[in-house]
Amino acid sequence: MIVPSVDVRAGRVAYRGGAGADIEPSDLAARYIREGADELHLVDLDGAERGDYANAETLAAIARTAAVPCRLAGGISSLAKAEEAIAAGFAGVLFSSAVFGDDTLLRRIARLGDRAIVEIETRDGALAPRGGDGDLVKRASGRDAAEAAEIAALRGIRALYVIDLSTDRQFGGPPLVLMERLRSKVGAGLGVAFHTGGGVRDVDDVRALARWGAASVVIGRAFLDHRFTLAEAKAACE
Numbered sequence: 001m002i003v004p005s006v007d008v009r010a011g012r013v014a015y016r017g018g019a020g021a022d023i024e025p026s027d028l029a030a031r032y033i034r035e036g037a038d039e040l041h042l043v044d045l046d047g048a049e050r051g052d053y054a055n056a057e058t059l060a061a062i063a064r065t066a067a068v069p070c071r072l073a074g075g076i077s078s079l080a081k082a083e084e085a086i087a088a089g090f091a092g093v094l095f096s097s098a099v100f101g102d103d104t105l106l107r108r109i110a111r112l113g114d115r116a117i118v119e120i121e122t123r124d125g126a127l128a129p130r131g132g133d134g135d136l137v138k139r140a141s142g143r144d145a146a147e148a149a150e151i152a153a154l155r156g157i158r159a160l161y162v163i164d165l166s167t168d169r170q171f172g173g174p175p176l177v178l179m180e181r182l183r184s185k186v187g188a189g190l191g192v193a194f195h196t197g198g199g200v201r202d203v204d205d206v207r208a209l210a211r212w213g214a215a216s217v218v219i220g221r222a223f224l225d226h227r228f229t230l231a232e233a234k235a236a237c238e
Helices: 025-034 045-050 056-065 079-087 097-101 103-110 134-140 145-154 176-186 203-212 230-236
Strands: 002-009 040-044 070-076 092-095 116-123 159-164 193-197 216-219
Touching: 002 025, 002 045, 002 056, 002 230, 025 040, 025 056, 040 045, 040 056, 045 070, 056 070, 070 079, 079 092, 079 103, 092 097, 097 103, 097 116, 097 134, 097 145, 103 116, 103 145, 116 145, 145 159, 145 176, 159 176, 176 193, 176 203, 203 216, 203 230
Parallel strands: 002 040, 002 216, 040 070, 070 092, 092 116, 116 159, 159 193, 193 216
Antiparallel strands: none
């Protein structure tokens, strides 16, 4: 599945270098839905960066009116925050890699079933959470990404979102080597779905992810910049 992303800071669309600052988040979401999006990825950057979910109502309003499932991301490491988001109209949430700081929390997250995706945010093969509870971030940071993926699977998590922070927002390509390492570690028996985002440059990257077997790819800046269309991305998966 191709999932357009709407990243928001201080109530405005926000990408690296200030791109999109003149666009209303609801307008960008509406554009993607007109173009055929089957799901949206909504990111509260204030939540990820400061733990201040200042965009919660803006994003929840999009989720309630979008007519397609919307998942919330942005440094979420609290089960209560996730349940609050689901009650507000989100189809599910992406949990920060900070949750690897508490194995018991992973088990509780697993009870959300397909409403929960756990992020494997990495730098140089190790976890590097971009947000979440400070104590959890400290405990999770530096853990081997492949071992973390295996632990998540053993705790009942069935969806992982893999992102390489060294290429995120830089059009450095998808993290296929990392994803293969994680899949090899987890194995096929537990039925874990691998999602990804960040770094996608063109339809060739989308095609490579489809061939690899990615469950979904989140695309933000490339769509914002009209590097290729949603229709072209979908066609690359056929």
